[in-house]
Amino acid sequence: PDNLLERGDRMMMAGSVEGRMPFMDTELAELAARMPASLMTGHPRGKAVLRRFARTLIDPAIIERRKVGFAVPVGTWMRERRRPLLEDLLRGEGSLVRRRLDNGLIDRLINSHLAGQDRTKALWALMNLELFLREFNLG
Numbered sequence: 001p002d003n004l005l006e007r008g009d010r011m012m013m014a015g016s017v018e019g020r021m022p023f024m025d026t027e028l029a030e031l032a033a034r035m036p037a038s039l040m041t042g043h044p045r046g047k048a049v050l051r052r053f054a055r056t057l058i059d060p061a062i063i064e065r066r067k068v069g070f071a072v073p074v075g076t077w078m079r080e081r082r083r084p085l086l087e088d089l090l091r092g093e094g095s096l097v098r099r100r101l102d103n104g105l106i107d108r109l110i111n112s113h114l115a116g117q118d119r120t121k122a123l124w125a126l127m128n129l130e131l132f133l134r135e136f137n138l139g
Contacts, residue, residue, distance in 0.1 A: 075120035078113060086110065086123065089130045096133040097126055 005021060012019040023029065032040075035049065042048035054063050078086045090097060090106055098106060106126065113119035133139060 074124060075113070075118055078120065078123060083114075086127065089127045090123070094134075095130060096139045097130045099139075101126075 039049050109119045109122050
């Protein structure tokens with residue numbers, strides 16, 4: 001009974017669902033429940049009352065900025081600490097992707113990425129295809 005937040009967090013992570021429980025105070029929740037809907041929706045991006053209150057604590061530029069996703073530096077990893085994995089999967093002797101696709105194109109993608117151009121999405125897809133082929137013995 002004392003770990004509902006942990007359980008909720010684990011269940012959401014297991015289902016790749018983002019969940020937030022930022023305001024857990026029951027008095028605050030009761031206050032919000034008594035507020036008219038017009039106070040809640042008076043801002044183009046919602047949360048009018050929360051935004052107004054937050055302005056007393058936080059720089060308005062932060063409150064009004066657009067959402068920013070969390071970027072994982074996969075491209076950098078491919079150039080640095082995960083480069084051996086990239087090379088093994090897409091250039092190694094056992095590469096199943098190399099048997100099926102244009103090796104010149106694969107090499108150009110890798111070389112241009114290592115030279116600084118961002119080819120993360122294409123290389124990530126190829127690496128995952130390689131792992132899929134290996135996992136399901138589709139060689």
